[in-house]
Amino acid sequence: xxxxxxxxxxxxxxxxxxxxxTPRLVAALVAGKAGGRLSRLLGRGDGTSLPGLIARKIxxxxxDSLVRRTGMPSIVITGSNGKTTTGRLITALLRxxxxxxxxxxxxxxxxxxxxxxAVCDSDLLGRQPDGLLVVEVDEGALRxxxxxxxxxxxxxxxxxxxxxDRYGELHAVSAAIxxxxxxxxxxxxxxxxxxxxxxxxxxxxxxxxRVTFGFDLDRSTDHLTxxxxxxxCPICRTDLSYDRVFLSHMxxxxxxxxxxxxxxxxxxxxxxxxxxxxETKLTVRVLGTELVLRVPQPxxxxxxxxxxxxxVMVGLGIAPVHASxxxxxxxxxxxRIEVVQAGDKRIILGFVKNPTSYNTTLRAxxxxxxxxxxxxxxxxxxxxxxDFAWLWDVDFEAIAPRLERVTVxxxxxxxxxxxxxxxxxxxxxxxVVEDRRRALDVALAAVETAGQLTILAGYTPTIELRGxxxxxxxxxxxRDA
Amino acid sequence: MLESLPDGQSHLDYPVIRxxxxxxxxxxVAGDGGNLSAIEHRAGWRGIATAIVPVEVxxxxxxxxxxxxxxxxxQDVEMAVAADDLQHKGFSLRExxxxxxxxxxxxAGLQLxxxxxxxxxxxxxxxxxLLDLETRxxxxxxxxxxxxxxxxxxxxxxxxxxxxHSGLTELGRDVRPFGKVLAGAGNNGVDGTEGAIRDNxxxxxxxxxxxxxxxxxxxxxxxxxxxxxxxxxxDLPRLDDAVETSAHVAALNSxxxxxGRRTALEPALLLRTRRPAPEWTPPSSSFR
Numbered sequence: 017x018x019x020x021x022x023x024x025x026x027x028x029x030x031x032x033x034x035x036x037x038t039p040r041l042v043a044a045l046v047a048g049k050a051g052g053r054l055s056r057l058l059g060r061g062d063g064t065s066l067p068g069l070i071a072r073k074i075x076x077x078x079x080d081s082l083v084r085r086t087g088m089p090s091i092v093i094t095g096s097n098g099k100t101t102t103g104r105l106i107t108a109l110l111r112x113x114x115x116x117x118x119x120x121x122x123x124x125x126x127x128x129x130x131x132x133x134a135v136c137d138s139d140l141l142g143r144q145p146d147g148l149l150v151v152e153v154d155e156g157a158l159r160x161x162x163x164x165x166x167x168x169x170x171x172x173x174x175x176x177x178x179x180x181d182r183y184g185e186l187h188a189v190s191a192a193i194x195x196x197x198x199x200x201x202x203x204x205x206x207x208x209x210x211x212x213x214x215x216x217x218x219x220x221x222x223x224x225x226r227v228t229f230g231f232d233l234d235r236s237t238d239h240l241t242x243x244x245x246x247x248x249c250p251i252c253r254t255d256l257s258y259d260r261v262f263l264s265h266m267x268x269x270x271x272x273x274x275x276x277x278x279x280x281x282x283x284x285x286x287x288x289x290x291x292x293x294x295e296t297k298l299t300v301r302v303l304g305t306e307l308v309l310r311v312p313q314p315x316x317x318x319x320x321x322x323x324x325x326x327x328v329m330v331g332l333g334i335a336p337v338h339a340s341x342x343x344x345x346x347x348x349x350x351x352r353i354e355v356v357q358a359g360d361k362r363i364i365l366g367f368v369k370n371p372t373s374y375n376t377t378l379r380a381x382x383x384x385x386x387x388x389x390x391x392x393x394x395x396x397x398x399x400x401x402x403d404f405a406w407l408w409d410v411d412f413e414a415i416a417p418r419l420e421r422v423t424v425x426x427x428x429x430x431x432x433x434x435x436x437x438x439x440x441x442x443x444x445x446x447x448v449v450e451d452r453r454r455a456l457d458v459a460l461a462a463v464e465t466a467g468q469l470t471i472l473a474g475y476t477p478t479i480e481l482r483g484x485x486x487x488x489x490x491x492x493x494x495r496d497a
Numbered sequence: 498m499l500e501s502l503p504d505g506q507s508h509l510d511y512p513v514i515r516x517x518x519x520x521x522x523x524x525x526v527a528g529d530g531g532n533l534s535a536i537e538h539r540a541g542w543r544g545i546a547t548a549i550v551p552v553e554v555x556x557x558x559x560x561x562x563x564x565x566x567x568x569x570x571x572q573d574v575e576m577a578v579a580a581d582d583l584q585h586k587g588f589s590l591r592e593x594x595x596x597x598x599x600x601x602x603x604x605a606g607l608q609l610x611x612x613x614x615x616x617x618x619x620x621x622x623x624x625x626x627l628l629d630l631e632t633r634x635x636x637x638x639x640x641x642x643x644x645x646x647x648x649x650x651x652x653x654x655x656x657x658x659x660x661x662h663s664g665l666t667e668l669g670r671d672v673r674p675f676g677k678v679l680a681g682a683g684n685n686g687v688d689g690t691e692g693a694i695r696d697n698x699x700x701x702x703x704x705x706x707x708x709x710x711x712x713x714x715x716x717x718x719x720x721x722x723x724x725x726x727x728x729x730x731x732d733l734p735r736l737d738d739a740v741e742t743s744a745h746v747a748a749l750n751s752x753x754x755x756x757g758r759r760t761a762l763e764p765a766l767l768l769r770t771r772r773p774a775p776e777w778t779p780p781s782s783s784f785r
Binding site: 187247248253255396402403405406407408409428430431433434435437438443446448 | 522523525527528529530531534535538554572573574575577578640641642659661704705706709710737739740741743744746747748751
């Protein structure tokens with residue numbers, strides 16, 4: 017990383033401007049902050065969305081006023097999987113280089129969650145400290161949020177089939193991302209996962225900075241399964257030919273017909289070694305320099321997240337000089353394969369929301385002692401969706417023979433229990449307990465002393481189960497995770 | 498629970514059921530692979546072996562040599578590829594249908610077996626006319642739990658699933674509806690029909706996947722495929738369906754919430770939160 021590369025933060029374009037604090041803006045800030053404070057006092061929610069929700073009701077332009085118009089630098093992270101984890105990595109890398117980076121709370125990635133970040137970051141006159149906002153944005157909120165941020169960089173992690181009933185089809189999501197690309201100024205960096213064919217094909221005509229990341233490994237780390245979404249050429253629809261497959265549909269690919277192929281990598285993972293549930297070792301080539309890194313989180317997907325975070329640094333023109341120290345201290349976000357000591361037993365908590373995150377998590381927990389005791393939970397909620405057909409694309413077949421006992425919970429427990437039966441888990445080994453508290457008790461009771469329980473749960477049941485673990489003093493509160 | 502036997506072996510004197518899975522990788526959205534799993538396991542638990550053969554683009558086997566054929570859901574772009582290719586399979590598929598081979602089609606599969614699919618813009622996709630029906634793109638997407646009442650032979654049963662389509666299908670005279678809508682939109686949100694049937698061809702809009710949580714339907718398909726193959730009546734041993742039944746009941750309860758909501762845009766729960774559903778504009782449109 018040469019000194020010739022400009023630092024795009026120092027250049028601060030457009031130039032920073034003072035904010036004219038209108039009475040309406042001040043009212044919105046006061047009400048938003050007060051609402052958040054009150055909701056915490058009352059113990060209602062964790063205040064990650066309410067301040068923004070209130071402030072936007074009073075001043076719908078508040079995000080635009082606070083961020084875009086003041087020239088506050090920001091980075092937008094989007095994609096199906098890994099937004100929260102990658103956001104944590106980017107924030108850590110930036111702080112490691114002395115930049116005051118702030119990010120929105122885990123999962124609060126709709127417009128109100130993003131606005132909450134800006135509201136809580138400002139004083140009552142809308143003044144914010146120097147630094148940078150790292151903003152995770154849900155695919156469904158991109159069109160609304162990105163123009164109000166005017167980000168310096170947009171990172172597209174991956175595109176997987178994620179809750180079809182919420183978003184419509186995969187290609188509609190990619191169309192939304194592409195329209196964002198069109199609206200960005202040329203000097204903003206467009207940072208994409210080259211290994212994901214659909215992501216790599218987005219916005220080919222965009223003029224401006226583009227940084228690619230991916231794996232440069234000489235062997236596959238996965239094989240194509242039925243959960244793979246984008247295995248046809250996004251240009252001509254011919255089946256892609258894969259040299260190597262790294263994670264679901266991500267890999268080194270080329271189209272035999274039209275010549276579309278994986279673009280060259282600016283940031284590449286060149287070596288990868290899983291060492292147990294606690295750590296991933298990897299080497300990443302960043303513009304010709306090799307960084308040897310250790311991250312205290314397991315899984316192939318973590319290597320993608322690290323490469324993405326380093327690509328953002330390249331996009332911003334900041335040399336990640338302290339990357340190895342900072343990344344070694346980034347612990348998993350809540351439920352991202354969190355290891356929890358529950359008295360004399362151990363819990364591995366995995367938050368799963370689609371076939372790919374499920375399969376990736378299943379493979380990651382495989383490094384731990386055999387996942388013989390399992391608690392799985394799925395609930396239909398506005399966040400988790402209504403359609404759970406995707407459970408049939410999860411490779412439960414691979415672990416079924418090794419499962420001793422499975423507790424099935426959540427409001428969609430019957431569907432999940434049926435899925436497990438057809439995956440080869442004999443119903444005599446399955447207990448359905450829809451209530452989350454009782455399910456946790458039942459599942460733990462079946463685990464021997466010093467044994468381990470693996471929990472795989474959707475968003476809402478993860479929050480609920482983690483809340484129970486917090487009540488019992490096994491984990492800290494959610495907002496610290 | 499009986500264990501399934503390796504390919505090529507079967508007891509109870511039944512031969513192996515040969516199943517063609519058309520476009521197993523191209524049309525594989527929404528967990529429809531679970532339908533194949535239901536057939537394989539429910540036959541296997543009774544000691545009847547199945548051989549599932551994927552049939553992909555540019556492959557043209559003799560479909561009449563199969564006992565069952567599956568063609569299921571896919572996204573719009575994949576469907577266009579499938580429509581092109583299916584023309585080469587059309588003759589053999591129609592022949593198989595005429596000879597009574599069991600065909601099970603879901604969503605995009607249903608549309609492609611019809612005469613044609615007319616999108617909101619662009620050229621129509623030509624189907625293979627195996628089913629007398631036609632589909633036109635509608636302005637809304639039906640996405641909700643759904644249920645219908647199905648009469649097959651001397652059986653009447655409820656079938657539950659999840660519908661996710663924007664196509665509006667009109668049935669012609671040579672097919673009858675697969676089911677009568679109890680909850681959800683069915684073929685078009687208007688006439689109360691769901692899916693289509695002719696001979697041993699069953700087509701539905703329901704995902705879920707539908708067969709694992711409607712085991713009686715899965716068993717019916719296995720039974721008629723076997724009876725046709727061995728040329729005599731078949732009495733399938735009963736299985737313990739407690740798990741399947743509870744999945745069925747749970748899905749039915751969800752569908753009940755949509756009773757009479759034939760034009761629902763989104764699951765009932767989403768409406769109640771008053772959060773607007775994300776809107777998408779087509780790829781060609783500019784930003785905002």
